[in-house]
Amino acid sequence: MSELHPLDGGFLELEDADRHISMGIGAVAVMAGPAPTRSEFADWLRARLDRVGRLRERVRESRWELAAPVWEADPHFDLAHHVRWTALPEPSDDAALREVVATELAERLDRDHPLWRCVVVERLAGDRWALIVQAHHAMVDGISGITLFERLCDPVEDEPATEASPRSAGPAAGWLDLAVRVARLPVVAPRWAISTARSLVPVVYAAVAPSASSSLNGPIGRQRRYVVARASLTEVRAIGTAFSASVNDVALAAVTSAYRTLLTRRGEDPTARRVRVLIPVSVRGSTADHVLDNRVSAIIPHLPVEVSDPVARLAAVRARIAHHRARGEADAERSMLAVAESLPYAAVALAFRLAGHFPQRSVTALATNVPGPSRRLTLNRSPVLEILPCVPIAMRLRTTIAILSYDDRLVFGITGDYDSTPDIDVLAEGIESGIAELLAAVADHVPDQRG
Numbered sequence: 001m002s003e004l005h006p007l008d009g010g011f012l013e014l015e016d017a018d019r020h021i022s023m024g025i026g027a028v029a030v031m032a033g034p035a036p037t038r039s040e041f042a043d044w045l046r047a048r049l050d051r052v053g054r055l056r057e058r059v060r061e062s063r064w065e066l067a068a069p070v071w072e073a074d075p076h077f078d079l080a081h082h083v084r085w086t087a088l089p090e091p092s093d094d095a096a097l098r099e100v101v102a103t104e105l106a107e108r109l110d111r112d113h114p115l116w117r118c119v120v121v122e123r124l125a126g127d128r129w130a131l132i133v134q135a136h137h138a139m140v141d142g143i144s145g146i147t148l149f150e151r152l153c154d155p156v157e158d159e160p161a162t163e164a165s166p167r168s169a170g171p172a173a174g175w176l177d178l179a180v181r182v183a184r185l186p187v188v189a190p191r192w193a194i195s196t197a198r199s200l201v202p203v204v205y206a207a208v209a210p211s212a213s214s215s216l217n218g219p220i221g222r223q224r225r226y227v228v229a230r231a232s233l234t235e236v237r238a239i240g241t242a243f244s245a246s247v248n249d250v251a252l253a254a255v256t257s258a259y260r261t262l263l264t265r266r267g268e269d270p271t272a273r274r275v276r277v278l279i280p281v282s283v284r285g286s287t288a289d290h291v292l293d294n295r296v297s298a299i300i301p302h303l304p305v306e307v308s309d310p311v312a313r314l315a316a317v318r319a320r321i322a323h324h325r326a327r328g329e330a331d332a333e334r335s336m337l338a339v340a341e342s343l344p345y346a347a348v349a350l351a352f353r354l355a356g357h358f359p360q361r362s363v364t365a366l367a368t369n370v371p372g373p374s375r376r377l378t379l380n381r382s383p384v385l386e387i388l389p390c391v392p393i394a395m396r397l398r399t400t401i402a403i404l405s406y407d408d409r410l411v412f413g414i415t416g417d418y419d420s421t422p423d424i425d426v427l428a429e430g431i432e433s434g435i436a437e438l439l440a441a442v443a444d445h446v447p448d449q450r451g
Contacts, residue, residue, distance in 0.1 A: 004071065005068075006345075007296070010352035012136075013352035014355070014356045014394055018356050021394045022108040023136055025137055025390070025392065027132075027388070028390065029388075031131065031382035045152070051155075054139065055114055056073060057073055057114055058072060059111060060072045065346045066346060077113075081117075082113070084119045086100060086122070087122040088123050088125075091125060094228075101132060102224040102226040103224075104134060105415060106222055115135060116139065119132040137392070140293070140294070141293070142389075142402070146371075146389075146404070154377070154380070216275065216364035217363070217364045218396055220398055220417040224415055224417065225418050228428060229411070229412040229427070229429075230410070231431070236435065239314075239442055243311060245317075246318075249317055250314065251410065252317045252369075253310070253434065255303070255401055256275075256304060256307075259365070261430035263305060265426055266423070272304070275303045276301065276362055276363050277365045277366060278300055278367075280296045280368045281297045281299060282295065299325060301321060302320065310438050356394070356395065358395075363397060366397055370404050373387075373406055386406070399416045400415045401413070401415075401431075414427050
């Protein structure tokens with residue numbers, strides 16, 4: 001058995017605090033050719049499970065939350081609990097697939113069993129099939145989630161056979177460990193407060209400060225919508241080269257353009273400081289890619305939706321991201337999670353539960369960029385044509401955008417609340433038009449020759 005770390009357990013607490021949300025992270029793989037038979041798929045998946053031991057483990061919570069939840073082997077593991085089959089109705093197109101994805105995003109994973117599931121989608125138009133893979137956020141973050149998907153795909157030479165990590169090893173905490181943590185509080189807490197206060201204040205203020213009211217933030221229901229935007233990774237890199245920006249900067253500039261368009265069409269002025277987004281920042285080391293847990297911090301910048309010129313908007317995005325990174329927001333959150341390791345789990349659980357109930361109005365969306373697989377994948381010998389990322393909505397954020405690169409394509413998977421985002425297609429269209437505007441500007445761009 002091994003303990004869930006504070007952020008991992010925190011996602012369970014957030015889900016418990018709001019009956020309207022499901023904290024499953026998903027990836028939708030679209031494959032060429034016909035779907036396998038049920039027996040073929042079961043045999044193939046069963047062989048993959050030996051490579052990822054966590055998929056056979058469930059969460060066991062302690063009584064009264066005196067200790068952190070632990071991962072333990074599921075004594076009644078049954079693959080049938082985790083695999084579903086569905087077929088698309090005519091015309092069996094991508095729109096029908098997105099409806100199935102939205103339905104799956106709304107349904108919670110079963111806490112009595114390991115926290116993952118696969119949905120095989122048959123009869124996708126164009127001689128294709130799809131596989132929806134979901135894992136609870138308590139198990140994976142964006143990077144480890146994509147790594148999990150890669151490990152479910154057909155193996156290649158020199159790939160690690162099993163997951164391993166010093167962090168995920170070791171016995172669950174006992175009463176002695178709990179007593180040690182309580183005893184250390186008088187020493188740990190003041191030291192942490194002094195070392196992180198300077199960088200933490202901006203983060204806390206960003207999360208609780210009053211902000212202009214927006215239709216992007218508010219209560220959410222149980223149902224979901226899901227749409228997709230696509231861009232050429234080669235073209236995005238060309239934009240970045242022309243304007244000295246990263247792929248992430250260009251993607252966020254396109255997201256900014258989309259929210260500007262959405263607000264305008266809703267009759268809301270895209271004024272400064274109207275759209276603040278939560279942007280996860282990975283703190284995962286290169287040697288921990290195969291560890292299934294959460295290793296992320298975050299920054300919370302305002303998107304420059306008030307800027308109408310696409311090139312100036314990209315420059316503003318780049319400057320704001322650099323500013324928030326420079327003032328240490330990500331390091332502050334990382335420090336908070338580090339000290340949480342030394343606190344009794346009951347205190348950590350209460351903090352996450354209160355956050356889930358807190359009616360925050362400052363942050364309006366989430367945008368996360370995850371580097372996708374660097375190689376072409378096959379799944380049960382079927383070529384993986386495309387991977388669509390999807391992340392949950394929670395804490396009054398009515399939309400989230402997951403950005404993933406694969407096979408020279410940048411895909412934006414957009415999840416929205418069903419009732420409050422009937423116009424979610426505007427975001428997808430706005431992202432694609434935002435990329436197109438920047439690409440058109442590249443042709444007119446004259447590099448600065450000053451040396």
